[in-house]
Amino acid sequence: MKEHKAGFISIVGKPNVGKSTLMNQLVGEKLSIITSKAQTTRHRIMGIVNGETEDSEFQLIYSDTPGIIKPQYELHSAMMEFVHGSLEDADVVLFVTDIYEKYDEEDVIQKLQKTQSPIILIINKMDLATPEIIEEKITHWKAVLNPAHIMTISALQNIGIEGLLEQVIKLMPVHPPYFPKDELTDKPERFFAAEIIREKIFLNYKKEVPYSCEVVVTAFKESDDIIRVSSEIYVERDTQRAILLGHKGERIKKVGTEARLEMEQFFGKKIFLEQYIKVEQDWRQKRIKLDRFGY
Secondary structure, eight states, X not given: OOEEEEEEEEEEESTTSSHHHHHHHHHXXXXXXXXXXXXXXXXXXXXXXXXXXXXXXXXXXXEEOOOOOOOSXXXXXXXXXXXXXXXXXXXXXXEEEETTOOSOOXXXXXXXXXXXXXXXXXXXXXXXXXXXXXXXXXXXXXHHTXXXXXXXXXXXXXXXXXXXXXXXXXXXXXXXXXXXXXXXXXXXXXXXXXXXXXXXXXXXXXXXXXXXXXXXXXXXXEOSSEEEEEEEEEESSHHHHHHHHOGGGHHHHHHHHHHHHHHHHHHSSEEEEEEEXXXXXXXXXXXXXXXXXXX
């Protein structure tokens, strides 16, 4: 019989370096929402991959984490707790940077220096760089961090992902599976419904509004041919509620239409979606509210 490998892989880095795109490529499913805005990811999202090589079977449990920042709100502190927890669990750490980084990642390095797990440094967006720039980045990170491995990839273009997967499998400990083999993630369906709505808010609104929104799915009722989803969107100000609604509710209706279509693709069923907008002043600073929202 083949040996079985299993372990936890934490994906960490600054905001907007491509962690969520990488996670989705590695898992083969869109589990993490993706936008061009920083700090889109707020939770630790696990994606589970099962497979086998010539020598072993494996179960890889990836964790997409929020981008590492200096907290300005209680929400940010809660997000950084997810990062800390994922590093404590990790058998392997994937530290993602990109060709645009400005060598200002001291806060990330400080966290990584506390882990005993092997670190694979990933330089993302290689398709947008010259060989000279890539070589410069590799030289810098060898001197600063001395990781177990350095890999250059393009998560968006799916370049270098197969080689990264092979490297991760090599570093996995021999261990029985942690999760049933048919599980894809640790999150419930209503979590992904809420994340899909939140992604559409990020894509349709500018400035502070998306960062002031939290989405809670209050009902997720599935029957043979349809899923009925009821959601609440929380904002911090009456003015933000007005912006979300738009003229005669047209803007939030557009968000609902886009979210419903993506949910139908994700869940494979017709979706009936209800959205209610509520004002909860300064929810990002309230620990009790954050606990209720799953932070």
